[in-house]
Amino acid sequence: MKQGLLRERIYFFIFKISAVLGISILLVTLVLLFNSGHSVISWTFLTSHWQHQNITKGGIFPAILGSLYLGLGVMVISFTLGISTAIFFSEYNKNNLVKRILQLTIRNLAGVPSVVYGLFGLAVFVNFFSFGTSLLSAMLTLSIMTLPWVIVATIEAFSAVPQKFRESSLALGADQWQTIRRVVFPIAIPASITGGILGVARAMGETAPIIIVGATFYLSSLPSSIFDKFMALPYHIFILATQHSSPFATSYAAGSALVLIALTFLLSLGSIIIRYHLRSKKDW
């Protein structure tokens, strides 16, 4: 056998092993979770109120709802702010140095530990703006955390739009805003949504910041306004897994984790469908 061919085979083998390993770790996690959690999942589990004394009687509906509210709020706030910021950077701001420095800063923000964002939220939203420990504070805190992801994804999506589209639109007598809104935006938005959803999915799984700014383990009623405290799945899982005395707590934690994964997956699925639809209409 030729030496080059052998070397290629060895490398290929290493890559293959890495791929198989990476995917199997994910699969094993899912299977273990499913094994210990699937028995508790029932209609009651998904739709009833939490019963603190006897957890088998109740469900995790308040936590699901809390996480959903949180996800939707984060999406609305971070997408609006993030996409506007990105449009300013990529379309209007011609100063490349400022743009690069800001982009670098934003990228670094994406690496800041989430608990730091939690402290920021506590200082700014809870105390300074007096929103209290509430759903609103949590939404804002997680939005700030998601913002860098949305901005970076959107700037990249916008710079991937070929210059010829902008020039063609301007040459037809469109102004810059019309060019962005009617030509650049529709081309760039699918990629931007994808990147943003990843950030939102990450935010939905965060525990540390929301404990600091508004999530609690047990509430007797659902939040009725954005200034109320709320329950959320990640925190719920954390408490069940580590602090609860009930013998069923572990399997309830696994069941809740399955629900959280399903929620995140649904969110991604939603973005995939939107993206697919937008693309199919474009035929490219």
Next chain:
Amino acid sequence: MNNNTIIKIQSLNAWYNGFHALKGVNMDIYKNNITALIGASGSGKSTLLRSLNRILDVTPTARVQGNIIIDQEDILGEDIDVIALRRKVGMVFQNPTPFPKSIFDNVAYGLQVQGVPNKRSGGLKGFLKRNKINAEDVVKSQDPLDIAVSKSLKEAGLWEEVKDRLWQSAFRLSGGQQQRLCIARAIAIRPEILLLDEPCSDLDPISTRKIEELLIELKKNYTIVIVTHNMYQAKRISDYVGFLHSGELIEFGETTNIFNHPQKTLTGDYVKGVFG
């Protein structure tokens, strides 16, 4: 040939980051004629063309000096309405650049941005599922946008080929059809002048010929300035030729004179194909 000057270019200079791309160009463009700009790559012919509708402004490093008079107005002036200028001076680019929209919406674009409502996009329903557009409907319709779209597509010689799929994506068309669509899109806003930047360089000979025939037809209503690499194309379609070399306008005159009796050796060498 009438000699009605529509664009007067006076001592035009252009720089990219200090690179002197156009050196004191003086030139007249005559109404309802085809003027071809020829020259080797980097000779400045595209820069000259792109300064005529100020699309050069989009290039951040570019700087222009001099006068370009269109309708008694210096379009390089500070307070010029660039958008109005671009509605008067349309442009077609080198590669076909249809938008990722339907054929109909592509042609309608220039009018839509002027505020003419597009009743065929169909609002939210149109967002979810593209509405089919009936060609007979469009022809019979009194809607100003419908009239403009069908008229422009007919003028661009594309109507018969696309009338049964107006709602389909423009990307499904062939390269030559896409380029004619871009011409239809440009003339839909009724410019006076049409600039074309090597419109056939990506096209096969048959598509090229169709576009050339179209341009000869269009010069009845429009003044055309075309940049071309292809000397034979300049010879076939243009009335006037400007030959540029290293940013200078070496020679300008009637096409037959430039090709048959060039005054400068450089021009002669270029049209004979000694370099290029």
